[in-house]
Amino acid sequence: MENKLTKRKAVEKIVFSILGLLMLSSIAVLGVIIFFIFKRGLGVISWEFLTSMPKNGMTEGGILPAIVGSFYLVSGAILVATPLGVFAAIYMTEYAKKGKLIRIIRIGVNNLAGVPSVVFGLFGLSIFVKYLNFGVSILSGALTLAIVILPTIIRASEEALMSVPDEYRSSSLALGATKWQTIKNVVLPAALPGILTGCILGVGRVAGETAPIIFTAATFFSMRLPNSVFSEVMALPYNIYALVATGTFPQKQIPIAYGTAVVLLVLVLLINLVAIFMRIKFSKKNTN
Amino acid sequence: MLNWKTKEKIIKNILLFFAFSSILFLTGIIIVLFKEGAPIFSKVGILEFLFTSDWYPTYDPPGYGIFNLLSGSIVVTIGAMVIAVPFGVASAIHIAYILPKKFKNIVKPTIEMLAGVPSVIYGLFGMKILGPFLREVFGLPTGLTALNAMIMLGIMALPTIVSLAEDAITAVPQNFRDASLALGANRLETMFRVILPTASSGIVTAVILGMGRAIGETMTVLMVAGGASLFPSNILKPVRPMTATIAAEMGEAPVGSEHYQALFGIAIILFLITLIFNIFADFAQQRFKKKVSGE
Numbered sequence: 276m277e278n279k280l281t282k283r284k285a286v287e288k289i290v291f292s293i294l295g296l297l298m299l300s301s302i303a304v305l306g307v308i309i310f311f312i313f314k315r316g317l318g319v320i321s322w323e324f325l326t327s328m329p330k331n332g333m334t335e336g337g338i339l340p341a342i343v344g345s346f347y348l349v350s351g352a353i354l355v356a357t358p359l360g361v362f363a364a365i366y367m368t369e370y371a372k373k374g375k376l377i378r379i380i381r382i383g384v385n386n387l388a389g390v391p392s393v394v395f396g397l398f399g400l401s402i403f404v405k406y407l408n409f410g411v412s413i414l415s416g417a418l419t420l421a422i423v424i425l426p427t428i429i430r431a432s433e434e435a436l437m438s439v440p441d442e443y444r445s446s447s448l449a450l451g452a453t454k455w456q457t458i459k460n461v462v463l464p465a466a467l468p469g470i471l472t473g474c475i476l477g478v479g480r481v482a483g484e485t486a487p488i489i490f491t492a493a494t495f496f497s498m499r500l501p502n503s504v505f506s507e508v509m510a511l512p513y514n515i516y517a518l519v520a521t522g523t524f525p526q527k528q529i530p531i532a533y534g535t536a537v538v539l540l541v542l543v544l545l546i547n548l549v550a551i552f553m554r555i556k557f558s559k560k561n562t563n
Numbered sequence: 564m565l566n567w568k569t570k571e572k573i574i575k576n577i578l579l580f581f582a583f584s585s586i587l588f589l590t591g592i593i594i595v596l597f598k599e600g601a602p603i604f605s606k607v608g609i610l611e612f613l614f615t616s617d618w619y620p621t622y623d624p625p626g627y628g629i630f631n632l633l634s635g636s637i638v639v640t641i642g643a644m645v646i647a648v649p650f651g652v653a654s655a656i657h658i659a660y661i662l663p664k665k666f667k668n669i670v671k672p673t674i675e676m677l678a679g680v681p682s683v684i685y686g687l688f689g690m691k692i693l694g695p696f697l698r699e700v701f702g703l704p705t706g707l708t709a710l711n712a713m714i715m716l717g718i719m720a721l722p723t724i725v726s727l728a729e730d731a732i733t734a735v736p737q738n739f740r741d742a743s744l745a746l747g748a749n750r751l752e753t754m755f756r757v758i759l760p761t762a763s764s765g766i767v768t769a770v771i772l773g774m775g776r777a778i779g780e781t782m783t784v785l786m787v788a789g790g791a792s793l794f795p796s797n798i799l800k801p802v803r804p805m806t807a808t809i810a811a812e813m814g815e816a817p818v819g820s821e822h823y824q825a826l827f828g829i830a831i832i833l834f835l836i837t838l839i840f841n842i843f844a845d846f847a848q849q850r851f852k853k854k855v856s857g858e
Binding site for chain 1: 567570571574575577578579581582583584585586588589591592595596598599649650651653654656657658661662670672673674675676677679680681682683684685686687688690691692718721722725749750751752772775778779780781782785786806809810813814818826827830833834837838840841842844845
């Protein structure tokens with residue numbers, strides 16, 4: 276009996292240790308990737324690298340146009356996707372009754388979230404670039420990216436709206452406010468931090484997307500900054516791909532690719548970190 | 564001046580329209596894919612398209628068989644799951660069930676943060692760091708192979724699987740666990756006999772979504788898989804998965820040409836595969852919710 280008990284304990288300990296080891300190695304592997312990118316790219320970063328134009332066919336100089344281009348694409352995508360996503364989430368949480376309709380809408384959101392990014396790229400190419408004749412441009416790219424992040428924003432907004440306590444709604448309705456007044460003046464302000472967190476996560480996701488912009492917005496080398504929504508742009512993620520995959524002077528271009536990767540990585544990790552902190556803070560506030 | 568009832572009704576209908584935006588876009592994607600891609604099926608024949616392996620879109624006469632590309636995608640995805648599932652599920656169990664709460668509050672956000680690392684960064688790592696390493700170790704002409712793609716996709720799918728599977732395990736009600744412990748089972752037995760069976764459909768959802776992410780992943784495979792449209796008979800040789808084919812060739816295919824249609828045809832197949840994954844994931848998720856809520 277005694278023996279069996281110690282054996283059970285030993286088995287438990289062994290299994291738990293193996294699980295722990297697998298967990299630590301998972302995190303370590305992800306850490307190694309980030310470490311190597313930083314190790315090779317950090318030396319390239321300088322003020323000049325961030326703020327000057329590329330020179331000599333993208334073999335020297337900085338990546339300013341890629342930073343600016345990514346900024347335009349991401350801002351455009353968020354500006355389009357946020358109202359769409361928030362309004363959709365309001366209907367889903369505040370108006371829709373449990374049943375078939377909401378189930379269909381949710382299946383739509385889930386499936387849109389699972390569409391491969393290159394398929395979004397083809398859609399953007401066919402609709403925005405060709406059919407609507409926007410050409411390869413900031414406009415086409417931003418619209419395509421907006422569809423890519425729509426599900427992220429809908430889900431985050433939905434979660435934020437659902438976490439608003441029902442007493443808020445009933446108090447406002449009891450005071451004679453209409454449903455829409457209640458949503459506009461009571462529910463939305465309370466859900467705002469959560470919705471904002473969702474948008475920030477959307478920014479992080481969309482800043483790194485490459486496949487949707489290859490055929491809709493991106494160009495490898497540009498001597499000047501974009502001057503209209505119909506300009507093609509350089510973008511950080513595409514710049515990395517183009518430099519390592521199609522660049523013809525690897526010795527000079529691969530360091531630039533690593534430098535660009537560090538910029539993108541820092542940007543995305545910072546954005547995600549902010550979103551996580553906001554979520555923790557927000558969820559504490561609501562449970563208190 | 565509108566009376567408030569009409570106004571409320573109008574607002575409700577406008578919001579309903581927005582709520583349908585996702586379905587609208589999804590339908591739009593389906594229509595566009597089929598409009599651009601379906602002609603190739605009638606020209607080549609859908610079975611020929613799927614099950615012959617001559618992908619020579621620019622030759623005369625051209626070949627539009629995607630069998631090697633399709634099997635490339637499948638093999639690479641399976642390989643990625645062989646790596647990601649044991650590591651991912653074990654991590655999820657450890658984080659949800661064994662790790663003290665104060666560590667969990669650090670580890671889980673860290674993994675979620677890593678989920679945001681863009682695919683092109685993984686591609687860069689696989690191409691320039693893992694690639695040369697594999698070439699050296701196995702003595703290959705190139706390190707850009709199916710194996711490289713499997714490893715990188717496996718790593719990429721990790722955060723998705725860990726995060727979702729952890730959610731599923733945490734969602735198992737505390738009293739299930741307490742009841743088992745009170746009956747004299749130790750924590751390990753409770754884990755295998757109570758927690759994991761209850762969370763299983765949630766874990767399955769996590770794995771399917773991880774698979775969906777892997778098969779649809781584009782930039783990483785474009786950069787690390789090597790790009791040769793060979794049948795993946797040896798994982799130490801280059802392959803050309805479907806996503807990589809689309810991304811690499813769309814730029815040079817004239818709009819409306821057969822090549823262009825064939826690339827959209829590949830996208831249709833890819834879309835249908837991920838659609839099936841999503842439907843399965845959704846189904847497993849519903850089952851899980853029922854189980855946990857004790858119905």
